Amino acid sequence: MHITLESDYAVRIVVYLAQRGCRCDANTIAQNTGVTLRFALKILRNLVSGGMIRSFKGTQGGYELNRSPEEITLRDILELVEGKYVFSRCLESGDCTRPENTCCKVQRVFFDISKTVQEKLAAVTVADLL
């Protein structure tokens, strides 16, 4: 029913990188966001493969943002970690992305809620959170 801890951590990590504004290694990131190193590494890998941040190997390696904080929204981060937000998965058809697919009035309410949440998340950029 809620978003996952992993999403919450991912937001913290991206915000931290934006705050610092420079390349940071995994250890520093983990310590400053309160996430264990191992779990932070997993989340960082996720963010890298999703194109949100980029990584550098070797000594002096680490992570930095791939886009400016103004161009990254909360929705971008959450969708990267757990996919598009849907309040209720549709029980009748497999695909709830199109409103004309909604089978009954309840589903229409749920679809409206999903859309509203997505819009609210898209309205907040990482720059807003600094």
Place this chain on the structure above:
Amino acid sequence: MHITLESDYAVRIVVYLAQRGCRCDANTIAQNTGVTLRFALKILRNLVSGGMIRSFKGTQGGYELNRSPEEITLRDILELVEGKYVFSRCLESGDCTRPENTCCKVQRVFFDISKTVQEKLAAVTVADLL
């Protein structure tokens, strides 16, 4: 991230009882909502103990709504089954119900989303769904 199947079933069951407008036994309810009898019984028990419906034992027993469809909102049903909707459990303090408790900007956004969803659910009554 989504609401549970049990909530979805609970909504269907309450809407079905409203449609029928008379006492129905568990078997009829299960068959007409597409929920297995056992699981429907569990949900019905939940709805009874929450005061949303009342039950009658013996032959001619069954279930009926305790309030009129106009007086039951989607929010009432969902909160009964899974508690108050919160988009993100607060990681810092234990209690996310008071906005002044929110510790940072992200939490404020998440709190706003939770409140919006709760309001949208409260705006829809079972009567609206018939």
Place this chain on the structure above:
DNA sequence: ATAATGTATAGTAATACAGTATAGTTTTGA
């Protein structure tokens, strides 16, 4: 060369979800 990084894959413990099983109790009505 080597130490400091990140990468890839796989594994695990805890929790929640979805559903089932068993053994009742109560009520109606023939």
Place this chain on the structure above:
DNA sequence: TCAAAACTATACTGTATTACTATACATTAT
């Protein structure tokens, strides 16, 4: 009265997801 038709209470189980960990490896700056 008593049996059938209902509901009740408790507890169990399999599966999926969440949250995290472990091992072994690859790359790069100095």
